[in-house]
Amino acid sequence: xxxxxxxxxxxxxxxxxxxxxxxxxxxxxxxxxxxxxxxxxxxxxxxxxxxxxxxxxxxxxxxxxxxxxxxxxxxxxxxxxxxxxxxxxxxxxxxxxxxxxxxxxxxxxxxxxxxxxxxxxxxxxxxxxxxxxxxxxxxxxxxxxxxxxxxxxxxxxxxxxxxxxxxxxxxxxxxxxxxxxxxxxxxxxxxxxxxxxxxxxxxxxxxxxxxxxxxxxxxxxxxxxxxxxxxxxxxxxxxxxxxxxxxxxxxxxxxxxxxxxxxxxxx
Amino acid sequence: xxxxxxxxxxxxxxxxxxxxxxxxxxxxxxxxxxxxxxxxxxxxxxxxxxxxxxxxxxxxxxxxxxxxxxxxxxxxxxxxxxxxxxxxxxxxxxxxxxxxxxxxxxxxxxxxxxxxxxxxxxxxxxxxxxxxxxxxxxxxxxxxxxxxxxxxxxxxxxxxxxxxxxxxxxxxxxxxxxxxxxxxxxxxxxxxxxxxxxxxxxxxxxxxxxxxxxxxxxxxxxxxxxxxxxxxxxxxxxxxxxxxxxxxxxxxxxxxxxxxxxxxxxxxxxxxxxxxxxxxxxxxx
Numbered sequence: 216x217x218x219x220x221x222x223x224x225x226x227x228x229x230x231x232x233x234x235x236x237x238x239x240x241x242x243x244x245x246x247x248x249x250x251x252x253x254x255x256x257x258x259x260x261x262x263x264x265x266x267x268x269x270x271x272x273x274x275x276x277x278x279x280x281x282x283x284x285x286x287x288x289x290x291x292x293x294x295x296x297x298x299x300x301x302x303x304x305x306x307x308x309x310x311x312x313x314x315x316x317x318x319x320x321x322x323x324x325x326x327x328x329x330x331x332x333x334x335x336x337x338x339x340x341x342x343x344x345x346x347x348x349x350x351x352x353x354x355x356x357x358x359x360x361x362x363x364x365x366x367x368x369x370x371x372x373x374x375x376x377x378x379x380x381x382x383x384x385x386x387x388x389x390x391x392x393x394x395x396x397x398x399x400x401x402x403x404x405x406x407x408x409x410x411x412x413x414x415x416x417x418x419x420x421x422x423x424x425x426x427x428x429x430x431x432x433x434x435x436x437x438x439x440x441x442x443x444x445x446x447x448x449x450x451x452x453x454x455x456x457x458x459x460x461x462x463x464x465x466x467x468x469x470x471x472x473x474x475x476x477x478x479x480x481x482x
Numbered sequence: 483x484x485x486x487x488x489x490x491x492x493x494x495x496x497x498x499x500x501x502x503x504x505x506x507x508x509x510x511x512x513x514x515x516x517x518x519x520x521x522x523x524x525x526x527x528x529x530x531x532x533x534x535x536x537x538x539x540x541x542x543x544x545x546x547x548x549x550x551x552x553x554x555x556x557x558x559x560x561x562x563x564x565x566x567x568x569x570x571x572x573x574x575x576x577x578x579x580x581x582x583x584x585x586x587x588x589x590x591x592x593x594x595x596x597x598x599x600x601x602x603x604x605x606x607x608x609x610x611x612x613x614x615x616x617x618x619x620x621x622x623x624x625x626x627x628x629x630x631x632x633x634x635x636x637x638x639x640x641x642x643x644x645x646x647x648x649x650x651x652x653x654x655x656x657x658x659x660x661x662x663x664x665x666x667x668x669x670x671x672x673x674x675x676x677x678x679x680x681x682x683x684x685x686x687x688x689x690x691x692x693x694x695x696x697x698x699x700x701x702x703x704x705x706x707x708x709x710x711x712x713x714x715x716x717x718x719x720x721x722x723x724x725x726x727x728x729x730x731x732x733x734x735x736x737x738x739x740x741x742x743x744x745x746x747x748x749x750x751x752x753x754x755x756x757x758x759x760x761x762x763x764x765x766x767x
Binding site: 321363 | 650
């Protein structure tokens, strides 16, 4: 990767403040440079996928966005402020959680955790319950609200975790490998639910699955130490080979794509 | 037979000369509520071994306070106060170690555990006059004073007030600390708070069941409740009710059969735990 990272992908013109803004960000763990001079913006309502090989820095990029890591150089701005301060407005969905299967919580209890904030004391409010049930409804899981979280399938648990992120009235939804541990049918259901979300919600998904990328998002952030932003249509075999360092076959689908404002177009 | 035993126990409770028995029962009942509540989070978060380390290190505070009372004349330093200070200190140490230390966590926690006990036993050995170390290790109902009841009531009320304010944060951190911290919850502080609550809780029943056995009342009832519970709230209330039952029946058995109180209560809880687990294995096949 010798190209210099560039601002914006040119796939869409944007107005107003970006939701996420990386300016000359570098980060290293010890002596290893993980992210080098990343420079890109993500705007309100965009649907973006972060791709790259294992160890390429995808998770580090995510943690920088959330303010869980501080850049060595450059700055990360989230919703116009510091990432650390604004991260409560980000709905984060981890790839998996190391939860204890004997921990007695229902799906609704888990979603209610998304309503928590620094100033939440005492018992949950009626408004919290309404928000949690709305979030479960968006993911099609109202019927499972009282079910123990541990008894749900992998796809349902992932959907509950997305509902937990939505319950916090997030402006940005950050999904780390949402389809990594689910079967094809559950993946389809998840995709359908995600597509139906509010058009103003900014959706950032980390994925290994290039087929998922090709049919899900119009804009791709390629990470392998350097960060490059492309429209999905420009994600050619040559670019992928350059990103992953070996041949990866990209399968194009004729499914609908999400445009950057939540609408649909064909790929 | 059981009816006769319990009738004898109830008669003794009404006897004006049996104030120590009433004190022991009241202490057990007061302690059952915070023990069941905090124990639920300890079991759910799987930090029973940290709670055991805190409970054992409490002996250091008890020994030091007995020594200071006799040798330095600090009559105000009741063993319960010494236990309270030692428990809070060891909870802070263990919390810091488990959150920040680069050493092997289990080894450091083991070191805190045995150091607290060793300090306590050395102080007891150097305290003039006869001090029964076994009474503090395994409990003695004759140790329960009305001062213990006041401390237990105050500490228990403080624990419940803290739980009412922060229970949602504690549940969120126990379930998924990373997400809770992204939501703005201070996960490290909440974890430390849980350890401090554990420290305060174990002190309440130290004089009744001793530093070695108190951990059983903290963990066994929630573990039994967890076998059937569908919610953390249900587990918590079931654990409190079981604690009350174990204290009442165990105290009755120990009085009527002339057995040591701490072991009687704990063996009763352990028997119910084993039977419940056995029944679950049998019926879930």
